[in-house]
Amino acid sequence: MSNxxxxxxxxxxxxxxxxxxxxxxxxxxxxxxxxxxxxxxxxEISHAAESIHDETVFKATRKRVYEALTDAxxxxxxxxxxxxxxxxxxxxxxxAEIKNEAGGAFSLFGGYISGRNIELVPxxxxxxxxxxxxxxxxxxxxxxxxxxxxxxxxxxxxxHTGFPKGDAEHLAEGWRIxxxxxxxxxxxxx
Numbered sequence: 001m002s003n004x005x006x007x008x009x010x011x012x013x014x015x016x017x018x019x020x021x022x023x024x025x026x027x028x029x030x031x032x033x034x035x036x037x038x039x040x041x042x043x044e045i046s047h048a049a050e051s052i053h054d055e056t057v058f059k060a061t062r063k064r065v066y067e068a069l070t071d072a073x074x075x076x077x078x079x080x081x082x083x084x085x086x087x088x089x090x091x092x093x094x095x096a097e098i099k100n101e102a103g104g105a106f107s108l109f110g111g112y113i114s115g116r117n118i119e120l121v122p123x124x125x126x127x128x129x130x131x132x133x134x135x136x137x138x139x140x141x142x143x144x145x146x147x148x149x150x151x152x153x154x155x156x157x158x159x160h161t162g163f164p165k166g167d168a169e170h171l172a173e174g175w176r177i178x179x180x181x182x183x184x185x186x187x188x189x190x
Contacts, residue, residue, distance in 0.1 A: 050168035052160040056180045060187040062123040062147045065154045068186060069126055069145060070117075072098040075108065081182035084109050084174075109178070115140060123147060132171075135164060156180075 058065055068074045076096040079085055094110040099117070107114045112133045119127040130143040141163035148155045163171060 048165075049161070050163070050165060052158070052168060052172045052175065054158040054172070054175060054180070055155055056158070056184075057150060057153050057155045058184055058187050059153055061152070062149050062154045064187060065147055065156065065183075066123045066126070068183060070098060070100045070120065072096045072100075074186070078182045078186045079109055079178075081185045082109070082179075083177035083181075084112070115143075118142075130160070132167075139164065 060068075068078060072095065075098060079096055096106070096108050098104070098106040098108075100120070102117055102120050104117045105114070106117065106128070113130065114133065115128050115130040117126065117128055119125060124147055126143075126145040126147075128143045129140040131140045142159075142161050144159045146157040146159075148157060158175070160171060160175070
């Protein structure tokens with residue numbers, strides 16, 4: 001058998017690598033034909049997903065920071081200090097709506113931001129299904145706020161994932177000017 005293989009390789013002037021590649025193509029074609037016959041499915045694993053990670057320290061207790069992010073009246077005051085409200089991007093008279101419970105809906109910045117609270121652990125963690133109003137129907141990302149005590153201050157360890165590709169830079173800037181900066185101003189008030 002090995003003599004025949006040697007003769008075949010010599011006769012066709014193919015390298016061993018070319019023969020293996022040809023066999024792989026034939027077998028791959030057979031596999032592809034069976035997928036097409038059974039109903040095509042596509043599967044994709046992204047290794048280039050964008051995400052945002054931020055760590056910001058606030059001069060307030062974890063309880064105060066948590067309440068400012070989950071209480072509709074307090075968060076409405078935060079939004080009034082945001083760049084979105086100052087620029088006229090969001091209607092200033094529409095109050096924030098936040099159902100302070102797991103599964104509860106929220107609507108912020110005049111409805112421009114909306115979603116649901118997935119997990120609420122008082123003074124420790126907030127996890128939200130979060131979306132921007134101009135995203136396609138059914139598109140939600142995950143925003144996670146971890147609250148870590150640092151003496152008399154609180155560090156928010158923030159991660160935002162699952163948003164549409166290409167939005168990272170815009171969203172990171174939005175978090176800074178519409179959440180972190182106005183939240184710091186709000187928390188500095190007596």
